[in-house]
Amino acid sequence: MKALVYQGPNCLALEERPKPSIQDPTDAIVKVTHTTICGTDIHLLQNEIPCNPDCILGHEGVGIIEAIGSGVTNFYPDQLVLISCITSCGYCLHCRKGMPSNCLSGGFTLGNKIDGTQAEYVRVPHASFSLHLLPDTIDRKASVLLSDVFPTAYECGIRNGQIRPGSRVAIIGPGPIGLAALSMLKSLFGPALVVVIGRGKSRLDAAKAAGADHTLSTLDGIGELTERSNALTGDRGFDVVIEAVGSKQAFEISQALVAAGGTIATLGVYGSKCDLHLEKLWNRNICLKTGLVDTVSTPELLEMAKAGILRPESLVSHNFSLDEIEQAYTVVRAASEHGTMKVVITI
Ligand SMILES: [Zn+2]
Ligand SMILES: [Zn+2]
Known part of the structure; x- marks a missing residue:
């Protein structure tokens, strides 16, 4: 599959990588349909916060479940889902306090500690608590802003x-x-x-x-x-x-x-x-x-988006394909020159 890989400070490339597979019973494999580039990705790229070398970037996404581990009982293949920017085990000390940002086996991991969403497929650990079902009626492309921004x-x-x-x-x-x-x-x-x-x-x-x-x-x-x-x-x-x-x-x-x-x-x-x-x-x-976001409000925000109270589409300024993602990074990094707000990558 194609994936955008962090190769070291200020160095990234679209590479061919093996498709991920289930590693733990609590995993899901999601076929990513839309992702985006965050200011945090730029901080990672500029080495201002640590990122594992050879990591696929991206912590925001929408996609379709391709496979689930035996421990995931609340989702099924073929469901349309929102991938939260925070992965949450649901039972550790911090998750039980409503603070999954500091989950002892999750938190902000996608796209910096483990492979992220700027790819054709992503492995999402702790899928039961890290995915949200997306209604068909919602604007799929713009709802990628509900992973992290909103x-x-x-x-x-x-x-x-x-x-x-x-x-x-x-x-x-x-x-x-x-x-x-x-x-x-x-x-x-x-x-x-x-x-x-x-x-x-x-x-x-x-x-x-x-x-x-x-x-x-x-x-x-x-x-x-x-x-x-x-x-x-x-x-x-x-x-x-x-x-x-x-x-x-x-x-x-x-x-x-x-x-x-x-x-x-x-x-x-x-x-x-x-x-x-x-x-x-x-x-x-x-x-x-x-604060690092806990994403505990995501269910409420999804309800608001469904009801038309939130308009995430109003913040999308540019659209790219995965093949154009390096160009999309240029547009994000020179935001004032390009009038960039949020870019959406369609895969
Ligand atoms: Zn972000
Ligand atoms: Zn946890």
Whole structure:
């Protein structure tokens, strides 16, 4: 089968690899029909977070079950499924606490520790808890955004941010996750103010079109940004700052903009250390939440997508075939040049 393989830092190639087979009774083999490229794949590629050499990349996908192990009793071959970006055993200490991100034999493994979804077939361990049945009525291509983008935006941004009706919210990072958070919080939570902060003009324009009340550019510098935010919030700051970039600058901005008693919900992938300014924040009663997605909200999100409350298709900007996946990586890496939001790879 064809698969996109990580060959080392900044080096990937579409290779011919053996088709995976069942290794454990809890496995499923899924014929991938759609996958996508995540910002995390770029971090892996740039060696900012570790990736096993020769690993097939990709942790998001939709496909059709080809085979199941003898221990999988809730799925059958030929079913259309969503592959969660987090594999979950369902019974370890962390899974039983509702935190499969830290599953002792799973978590974020697909596409970095074990072969992932940017391939014609993928072996999904712990299939009973790591797959979700997709209804035929759902847009199959766009539902690939329910593997990671929407659960991350919802769990790590909206829920961790403790957003309530009337909240003043800043979203730093108008990428797919930032815009998914924007669309969900606008349609579900009634915020008083949503300001999206980022760099690329095309993405800030997309945020405005998706319902942001205001957009601010990080290119203006943190001083100017703080001044403009103060003007928008009456010098109070934001009740919730969703940090969806994962950079030193984004973390600095989050701390500068959070209101007294507010929450910073950071969901960026950090490859290096950042300063936490407790000398300024110790008496501000803030809450800092970090988070790798648990994907425990996926069943609810699927219901919302089925009911038309979520519109994942609105975030798909480019379509490619698996043969074109290296070109798709170029389009993701140069997002502002190409106006890239989310790419979908059809296999
Ligand atoms: Zn991802
Ligand atoms: Zn577990």
